[in-house]
Amino acid sequence: MQDLLQQVFNGLVVGSVYILMAVGLTIIFGVMKIVNFAHGEFYMVGAYVAFYLVSLAGLNFFVALILASVLVGLFGILIERLINRFGKDMAELEYTYFTILLTIAISLVLANTVNVLAGPSQHQIATGISTAPIQIGPVVVSEFKLLVIVIAFSLSMIFGLFLKYSKFGKAMRATFENREAAASVGINTNIINMVTFAIGAAMASIGGILVGAMFNIFPFMGSQASLKAFAVVILGGLGSFIGAVVGGLALGIIESIASGYFAVGYKEAISFVLIILVLVFRPEGLAGRISR
Amino acid sequence: MIRKLAVLPLAISIILLLLVGCGSSTSTTSTSTGTGQSGTNGKIVIGVIEVLSGPESYDGLRMLEAVKMITEQVNKEGGLLGKQIELKIEDGAGETATSANAAEKLVANDKVQALIGAYASTATAGLLPIVAKYEIPLVNCVSQDPKLSEQGNKWFFQGTLLNSTIAKTGVPEFVKMFGIKKAAIVVINSDAELEYSDTYKTFLTDQGVAVTQMSFPEGTQDFSSILTKLKSEAPDTLFINMGSNEGVNFLKQLYESGLKARVVASDLYQQWADEIPQAIEGMYFAARYAVSDPNPVNQRFVKDFQARTGKLPDDSVAGDYDSMLVLFDAITRAGTIEPQALRQALLKTDMEITRGHIEFDAQQRGGFDTKIVQFKSGQLVILKTIPFAGV
Numbered sequence: 001m002q003d004l005l006q007q008v009f010n011g012l013v014v015g016s017v018y019i020l021m022a023v024g025l026t027i028i029f030g031v032m033k034i035v036n037f038a039h040g041e042f043y044m045v046g047a048y049v050a051f052y053l054v055s056l057a058g059l060n061f062f063v064a065l066i067l068a069s070v071l072v073g074l075f076g077i078l079i080e081r082l083i084n085r086f087g088k089d090m091a092e093l094e095y096t097y098f099t100i101l102l103t104i105a106i107s108l109v110l111a112n113t114v115n116v117l118a119g120p121s122q123h124q125i126a127t128g129i130s131t132a133p134i135q136i137g138p139v140v141v142s143e144f145k146l147l148v149i150v151i152a153f154s155l156s157m158i159f160g161l162f163l164k165y166s167k168f169g170k171a172m173r174a175t176f177e178n179r180e181a182a183a184s185v186g187i188n189t190n191i192i193n194m195v196t197f198a199i200g201a202a203m204a205s206i207g208g209i210l211v212g213a214m215f216n217i218f219p220f221m222g223s224q225a226s227l228k229a230f231a232v233v234i235l236g237g238l239g240s241f242i243g244a245v246v247g248g249l250a251l252g253i254i255e256s257i258a259s260g261y262f263a264v265g266y267k268e269a270i271s272f273v274l275i276i277l278v279l280v281f282r283p284e285g286l287a288g289r290i291s292r
Numbered sequence: 293m294i295r296k297l298a299v300l301p302l303a304i305s306i307i308l309l310l311l312v313g314c315g316s317s318t319s320t321t322s323t324s325t326g327t328g329q330s331g332t333n334g335k336i337v338i339g340v341i342e343v344l345s346g347p348e349s350y351d352g353l354r355m356l357e358a359v360k361m362i363t364e365q366v367n368k369e370g371g372l373l374g375k376q377i378e379l380k381i382e383d384g385a386g387e388t389a390t391s392a393n394a395a396e397k398l399v400a401n402d403k404v405q406a407l408i409g410a411y412a413s414t415a416t417a418g419l420l421p422i423v424a425k426y427e428i429p430l431v432n433c434v435s436q437d438p439k440l441s442e443q444g445n446k447w448f449f450q451g452t453l454l455n456s457t458i459a460k461t462g463v464p465e466f467v468k469m470f471g472i473k474k475a476a477i478v479v480i481n482s483d484a485e486l487e488y489s490d491t492y493k494t495f496l497t498d499q500g501v502a503v504t505q506m507s508f509p510e511g512t513q514d515f516s517s518i519l520t521k522l523k524s525e526a527p528d529t530l531f532i533n534m535g536s537n538e539g540v541n542f543l544k545q546l547y548e549s550g551l552k553a554r555v556v557a558s559d560l561y562q563q564w565a566d567e568i569p570q571a572i573e574g575m576y577f578a579a580r581y582a583v584s585d586p587n588p589v590n591q592r593f594v595k596d597f598q599a600r601t602g603k604l605p606d607d608s609v610a611g612d613y614d615s616m617l618v619l620f621d622a623i624t625r626a627g628t629i630e631p632q633a634l635r636q637a638l639l640k641t642d643m644e645i646t647r648g649h650i651e652f653d654a655q656q657r658g659g660f661d662t663k664i665v666q667f668k669s670g671q672l673v674i675l676k677t678i679p680f681a682g683v
Contacts, residue, residue, distance in 0.1 A: 003524050010516035120349040122537050124567065133550030140523075142548050215513035215541050218347060224511075259517030264508040265481055267517075 002138040007260040008253055013145045013214075015252020016152030020207035021225055022232035022244035023156060024200035030176045030239030031196040033096075034083065037103040039204055039229055040222030041110040046072045046205020047212035047221070048114055051125045061127040065209050069202040076201025077194045079106060084193065107222065115219035125212040148210050155203065156245050163241060172196060176239065204229075235275050237285025246286050251275075335378045336371070336629050338363075338619065339398035341391055341409025341419065342612075344383035347511075347537045350563050351608045352411060354601065355434075356381065358593075358613040359408070361600050362620075372623050384410040384418075392418035399426045405629045406431065408615040411608065413437035413484045423447040427631050429638055431619045433645070433658075434611035436558075437484040438683070441657045447631075449638050451618055451650055451658035452611055453580045454683055455488035458558050461662040461678045462578025463495040466529070466556055469664075474502045476527035476553075478518060478542065480534040481507040489533050496531075510535070515542045519549045529554045536561035540568055547571035559607035560665075560672060566603070572667050579663045581607035581647050582672045589617075590646040607647075614645040618658075648680070657683050 025039045046068050053064035087098050130143045163169040174182040175192045183189050208217070208225070232251050236243025251271055258270040278286065340359055343352030359379065367376050380402040384391030391410040398404045399422060407423060407430045410416050416435040423430040424445050432440075433451035436458075441450040466472060475496050479489040489505060496503045504525050506518050522530070530553045534542060539561060546555070547570065556576045564572050583594055583604050593613055597605045605613070618641055623629060626637035641658065642651050648660030664676040 003520055006520040006523075007517060010514075010520065013516070014514060115345070120345045120347070121353070122347055122350065122540075124540075131544070131548040133548055135550075140550055211513075216537070256517055260520055263506075264512060264517060 003260060004257070005137075005139050007256045009139045009141060009145075010260075011253030011256030012249070013148055013252070014256060015249040016149045017207045017211055017248075018228055018232050018252050019152050019156055019245050019248035020203045020210070021229035022236065022248045023159065023241060024203035024207075025229045026233045026236070026239055026241060026244040027172075027196055028200040029233070030241075031172055032080075032083075032193050034099045034103070035096075036200070037100065037226065038079065038106040038110065039103075039200070040224070040226030041107045042072055042076065042201040042204040042222075043208035043211075043225045044114065044217070044219065044222035045075065045110060045208075046202075047125065047208035047217040048118060049205070050209040051123055051212060051217055054126055055123075061125070061129070061213070064125075065206065068209060069205045072205035073198035073202035076197040076199075079201070080194050080197035084190065107226070111219050111222060118219065120219060122216040122218045123212075124216045125209065127213045144214065148214065151206065151210065155206065159199070159203075160241060160245075168195070231272065231275055233285075235278060235285055237287045240285065240287045243285050243287035250286070334375060336373070336375050336623065337378045337380060337402065337404045338616075339395070339402065339404030339407040339409070340379050340381045341384040341394045341398070341407065341415075342381065343386040343411045343415070344381075345385050348386045348411065348535065351536055351561065351606075352383075352386070354562070354603065354605070354609050355411070355612040357601055358597060358605065358609045359616055361596060362613055362616045365596070366620060372620060373627065373629070377620075380404050384415050386410075386412045386415050388414050388418035390418075391415040392422060395419045395422040399423075399428055404428070405631070406619055406623075406634065408432065408612060408619065411435070413440055414482065416440055420445045420448055429619075429622075429631060429634050431615045431622075431638065432611075433614040433618065433647075434608055436488075438657075439484070439487075441655050444655070446656070447635065449618070449641075449652060449656045449658070451614060451641075451645075451652070452647075453659050453662060453680075454657065455484075455558075456491050457659060457680075457683055458578050458580070458662060459488065459491040459495050461681075462556075462558070462664070463492060464499060465664055465676070465678060466576065466578070467496070467499045467501060470529060470554060472496070472499075472501050472529045474525075474527045475504075475529045475531060476522055476525055477503060477505040477531045477533065478522070479505065479507050479532075480538055481509045485533050489531075492531055492533070508538075510538070512538060513541050515545045516549075518542075519545060519551060522553070523549065523551050527553050529556060532557045536563040539564055543571045543575075544568050560667060562604055562606035562609070565606075565667070565670070569667075569670055573669070575667045577663075577665045577667070577672075579607065579665045579672075580660070581610045582663045582665045582674050584665075584672050584674060585647070585663065587644065587646070587648065589644045593646045610646040614647060614650075617645050618643070618650065653683065655683070659683060 028034055028036045049071055050064045050068040053059045087095050133140045171187045172192055174187055175189050179189055232247040236247025255267045255271050258267040342356045343349050363377050363379055371377055380398050382394035382398055384394045410419055411434055413435040416432055419430055424447055429447055431449045436452055436455045438454045438456050477489045477492055479485050493503050493505055559579045560577055621643050622634055622637040626633045639652055650658040650660055652658045659680045661680050662678040663674050665672045665674050
């Protein structure tokens, strides 16, 4: 029982990072209908920016976290403007192919650019936060791991409330439901797109920074992260914010328990088998909606 | 519309091409420590295959510095056989196919006369058919898998303590020192390392120790599940067998987990001492190499390497340096760079390297004393030296 509780806690930590990645990816898809294959690179670039802000500029970890996510958010706006500039007049299918190819290309360019500029060696982001073990009942935690969970849940909650209750959040949801109708009632969908991409990129970058502090960073870390983000989004339901949260937690905990009770090498296989099973019985995902 | 569509992908393709070009030019470096000509024109040309990209490049880049350092020193003293030494360097990326392609290029195109490389045993395995095909000596004092020399490739010289030898000498010593009753082995999931760990397990079981083994895939960053399992197993000693990057993550998380167990590995990766000294305090090693080894060849090497890079070397770095020492010694004794004569000279190697005394046996395997060391207050302290008694 003690082991199970520990594995669940471990899964919560990993799941928290998955939530940050998946929320960003799902809102970009939901609002803009873009499958963003460069999402993992926002995660990676955020981690590297934070690493250099801490190690070279000597900034405090939290200041670096905020600054890096803002910078990556602004970078996200740049990508969105690029997509808008070249893709806005395209027919739907053409637009889909275009955004897929473009985001794959951006992903390759970013990963290889960082590899050339920063070098292939791995680094860890220093936080100044204690990593000493803390015993809470049967579970061993650390300050930083608790912080990861707090950050992920807080941001998710803030964003969820923003989406539900704020004027801008309602405008985002309207655009998500029906872009043309939203535009026809005066919602500036250009602004919606820009802000959506910025938020998505920023959240992914926060995930990367937290992982970079817990483990390490390297130029090609984004590809694995992208894969997990897609898995969570598919599990939770494409375009569903609640699905991204539930899916992220579910995947993190399932992987942790699978590693603990079977073998670490099987965790991906077990997770993906479960995702396939969910999709067989519920193709729209755990919290997605069936399109009419 | 077509023009609009074409412009952006074209621009991105150009950027990608430039990046690939930049990437290639940094990974395929022809470093002349002589007067800048390629080929064998008045020079001794040695091929070097290192890991210059990917996670293991932390080690590979430092190993290359050691190779360049000794080459520059020898060239400054007049070279070998009155000729300057030229290095031709390729990135094997730590992968079998990439290393094999690198070797093929070095031998067929660059006409190297001997090779060293390629770090991981799986990568080195890719070189063996190439050196057999072209009959070029390959000296490797780094790769530890016995299977490499078991193939009987007469052009391959494996000058390091094999995994099996370390297990045979180290395990009984640790059991005796600590009275180990219950051990756990945590190992990276590769054929060579799993086999190595099975050897450890066999020796431990023969000594009456209860053993659990856990493996994980390469690239694993999150070890929380393994650590949770280890906590419930509660071993008194933990044997670990993994690469430097995985080790950084595992040992850091082990330290953070509060799990109290004695930790034993084979060699210390300098990356661990640089990045996580607190997490490895008190850790034991059945080591091939120790920076504090008073042997004069080692002390000169450590001093020169530290002056050049500002960092201390570890076993991998010493290994490549030793590969060059062995090769240079053989070239000097052979009096020629002709492959057959060089091979005969290598067979008669009898010299001191950074890690002790080395000679090659009939299977072209060399070895030296095992050092039982402990990492204490930032230093590797040699507790005991176990004489080499053959493979």
